[in-house]
Amino acid sequence: MHDLRELADATSSSGLQSAFRSWSALLERLPIGVYVCDRQGLLINHNRRAGELWGRGIVSADGLTRYCGALRAFDAKGEPLRLEDSPIARVLRTGEPVRDCEIIIEQPDGARLTLLSNAEPLFDETGDLVGAVNCVQNITELRMARDQLRERAGWGRRIVEHSPIAIYTTDGDGRLMSFNSAAAELWGREPVIGEDRWCGSHALYHPDGSPMPLGECPMAQAIRSGQPVEGAEAIFERPDGSRGAFLAYPTPLVGSDGKVAGAMNMLVDISGRKAAEDLQKSLLDELNHRVKNTLATVQSLAAHSFREDRDADEMRRSFEARLMALSHAHNQLAARNWEAADLAQIAEAVLAPYHDADGRLDPQGPSTHLSAPAAVTLAMVLHELATNAVKYGALSQPDGRLSVRWEAGPEGAVKLVWRESGGPAVNSPSRRGFGVRFIEGALTREMGGEARFEFAPDGLCCTISFRRAVSD
Known part of the structure; x- marks a missing residue:
């Protein structure tokens, strides 16, 4: 094993010999690793801290170790690093310093450290490149902290983006x-x-x-x-x-x-919330309007049902029957979220109490959706017609028959024909009773329609026309 003096004489590096004689004690006390390679890259000197970083003892000037004393080296990305591409090898190849270069080294036990390398060329008195010195500092914890910060910053960016x-x-x-x-x-x-x-x-x-x-x-x-x-x-x-x-x-x-x-x-x-608030307001306004209309209808029914010239029980039954007709319409509307009701279902519900095994009632027509006001009004109209038929018309006789036909025309037009037959002889009344007045008024006021009454000898015929149907 050659000592430092013999190696320096052998390589004719008198400048290096002089430098090591004056700085060796200081190098041993530095908290960073320092090592020196000659012009061929052979490791000729290192301090104690460099050996600790490498994790193994290296005999300086062993003539075998080149560029670095680590067992293995990797670049900053973790890819294997050839010794010929290490910082100190680059300095010896170019004569230019390499500063703040991160490398990763592996110790014999498999532990890896991240080192910050700063390599400088060494020249003799004539300016010839005679070697290089490398200062390496352990920045493993610093890199870990930096990577954590980058990862957390990445999390933050991903959280914001998604x-x-x-x-x-x-x-x-x-x-x-x-x-x-x-x-x-x-x-x-x-x-x-x-x-x-x-x-x-x-x-x-x-x-x-x-x-x-x-x-x-x-x-x-x-x-x-x-x-x-x-x-x-x-x-x-x-x-x-x-x-x-x-x-x-x-x-x-x-x-x-x-x-x-x-x-x-x-x-x-908050577009959804605002839309819900607007819808809620519209629904409350619509509910308020419908409640007022319903109360007005009930008030009108009560005014015409309770009259002093009629029996109290008869007035009560008449009022309750009209309320039930109103309820049938409301039930149909409630089943469709108050958006529409089917004319066939309304007719069936209103006329259900008058059906018998002989099939004297015959309601027929296509499925026709009515708006809420039209459905309520039509239910009341059909009830008034049915009540009159039971008391005075075709349904008051065993052989009487009732035909209800309707059809839907363009632009929401609806035509319904109520025709009675087989009942008592019909004469044109001298005055218009409550039923006729209610039907005509309701159709005109609530539905913008009309009702035509034909008091034929063989039975009443009422033709109802309006334009308050909802498109199917």
């Missing part, structure tokens, strides 16, 4: 710097980074529907005031004309100089 809430950022002048896919979907467009300002919406409006300039939007207010804005409501419009509503939560971002450097905004889409 968030169902629209998120975007701007600089201090309001120019958009970033946005996630939820924001682009909400806006219905992808704004131009660095050009669009304040918000990516095509247009904005105040909750009352008046235009909101983009320069007055919540994001602009937050940047100009330096204060966050919480839950500011606005209506947005997409390029295709569709609209929605959001709650904005812009928060200013302050730089190291204490000035607002930008802002981040979260837009919570």
